[in-house]
Amino acid sequence: MQSTAAARWARQSPCCCTPSLAPLSTPPQIRPYEPADWPAVWALLEPVFRAGETFPHDPSIPEAEARLSWVEQSQAVMVAVDAGGAVVGSYYLRPNSLCLGAHVANAGYVVAAHCRRQRIGSRLCQHSLQAARRLGFRAMQFNLVVSTNTAGIHCWQQNGFQIVGTLPGAFRHRQLGYVDALVMVQRLVEGPER
Amino acid sequence: MQSTAAARWARQSPCCCTPSLAPLSTPPQIRPYEPADWPAVWALLEPVFRAGETFPHDPSIPEAEARLSWVEQSQAVMVAVDAGGAVVGSYYLRPNSLCLGAHVANAGYVVAAHCRRQRIGSRLCQHSLQAARRLGFRAMQFNLVVSTNTAGIHCWQQNGFQIVGTLPGAFRHRQLGYVDALVMVQRLVEGPER
Numbered sequence: 001m002q003s004t005a006a007a008r009w010a011r012q013s014p015c016c017c018t019p020s021l022a023p024l025s026t027p028p029q030i031r032p033y034e035p036a037d038w039p040a041v042w043a044l045l046e047p048v049f050r051a052g053e054t055f056p057h058d059p060s061i062p063e064a065e066a067r068l069s070w071v072e073q074s075q076a077v078m079v080a081v082d083a084g085g086a087v088v089g090s091y092y093l094r095p096n097s098l099c100l101g102a103h104v105a106n107a108g109y110v111v112a113a114h115c116r117r118q119r120i121g122s123r124l125c126q127h128s129l130q131a132a133r134r135l136g137f138r139a140m141q142f143n144l145v146v147s148t149n150t151a152g153i154h155c156w157q158q159n160g161f162q163i164v165g166t167l168p169g170a171f172r173h174r175q176l177g178y179v180d181a182l183v184m185v186q187r188l189v190e191g192p193e194r
Numbered sequence: 195m196q197s198t199a200a201a202r203w204a205r206q207s208p209c210c211c212t213p214s215l216a217p218l219s220t221p222p223q224i225r226p227y228e229p230a231d232w233p234a235v236w237a238l239l240e241p242v243f244r245a246g247e248t249f250p251h252d253p254s255i256p257e258a259e260a261r262l263s264w265v266e267q268s269q270a271v272m273v274a275v276d277a278g279g280a281v282v283g284s285y286y287l288r289p290n291s292l293c294l295g296a297h298v299a300n301a302g303y304v305v306a307a308h309c310r311r312q313r314i315g316s317r318l319c320q321h322s323l324q325a326a327r328r329l330g331f332r333a334m335q336f337n338l339v340v341s342t343n344t345a346g347i348h349c350w351q352q353n354g355f356q357i358v359g360t361l362p363g364a365f366r367h368r369q370l371g372y373v374d375a376l377v378m379v380q381r382l383v384e385g386p387e388r
Contacts, residue, residue, distance in 0.1 A: 058293035099252035100366045101338055101375070138363060138372070143337070144295055165359020165377050169332060172294045178332070181295070183359050183377055 033077035040087035052174030088112040091124045105137035125159045138189045146171045147180040161186045227271035234281035238304045246368030282306040285318045299331035319353045332383045340365045341374040355380045
């Protein structure tokens with residue numbers, strides 16, 4: 001009984017140090033981020049930023065700067081929570097450029113390490129595309145998709161993104177050195193441009 | 195005599211209201227921007243921003259915000275000056291992304307309307323590429339080259355940039371509506387990436 005209770009507690013806990021290896025029994029709910037979520041979101045983001053393999057941020061980014069980047073500079077931030085209310089993923093959504101390019105959205109995603117391969121990233125991606133459409137964005141663009149992030153690339157292609165260009169050596173991977181990065185785009189409107 | 199003197203004064207003046215239509219007799223000198231140059235740089239930038247045809251900034255951008263964007267947020271800013279010391283062009287140079295993408299430079303250029311077709315843009319571009327190499331950048335990237343800016347695209351291709359991708363409808367041209375934008379890149383280092 002004790003181990004079952006511990007496993008349940010681990011599934012429900014936002015602490016990244018006590019992951020459950022069991023898949024989520026129900027798909028996570030995706031809801032708006034609240035300020036009280038930050039410690040749980042940071043617990044997901046910190047190892048990803050520190051690894052320096054997917055996001056261009058300084059791997060030694062301070063927590064406050066990460067919060068500024070993920071939360072304060074975004075138009076919308078959502079979290080995926082499991083049945084027990086633990087945060088297992090998050091995304092941000094914002095304009096990709098200034099005024100005359102602000103009809104194109106940009107988004108970033110993070111999923112708890114112990115919840116990978118459960119299509120949570122895919123659910124977050126689909127949710128962000130719906131949110132972008134609702135907010136009136138005409139396209140979504142990822143500017144610097146690290147070419148070695150094959151799981152992410154596959155996920156985004158499965159969800160309708162196309163690779164529109166390759167940037168040679170544009171990402172300084174912490175383990176691999178300079179690697180190519182991709183520009184990926186998905187249009188969100190049909191018909192002629194004007 | 196009066197008209198000759200007026201023409202010479204007009205050539206030397208940084209005021210965009212009194213342009214000389216005569217080509218510069220000598221190539222412009224390119225030197226570091228100084229704070230006293232701002233009124234002259236703004237006189238070049240303002241009509242370009244207001245037109246909303248090449249830069250993504252809000253066409254009604256206030257002067258202070260434009261200065262922040264062109265000068266304060268840049269790693270280097272240069273101006274091209276004619277024989278009389280009048281500013282006839284400018285460029286900025288900065289990292290194109292955060293830490294792990296900061297080895298790729300980004301630059302933006304402006305040339306006085308009355309000095310177009312004199313290869314000043316090309317000189318600024320070549321100067322910026324040399325400056326980027328000196329500063330240790332490994333590539334230069336333009337993220338949102340408006341597809342209708344054929345003169346700019348031709349200039350950058352002539353100076354070694356390649357189109358690596360097309361972003362459908364990514365720029366809201368003030369006259370033409372949504373038009374495609376290009377991602378253009380030039381590597382500044384030879385050999386293997388790592």
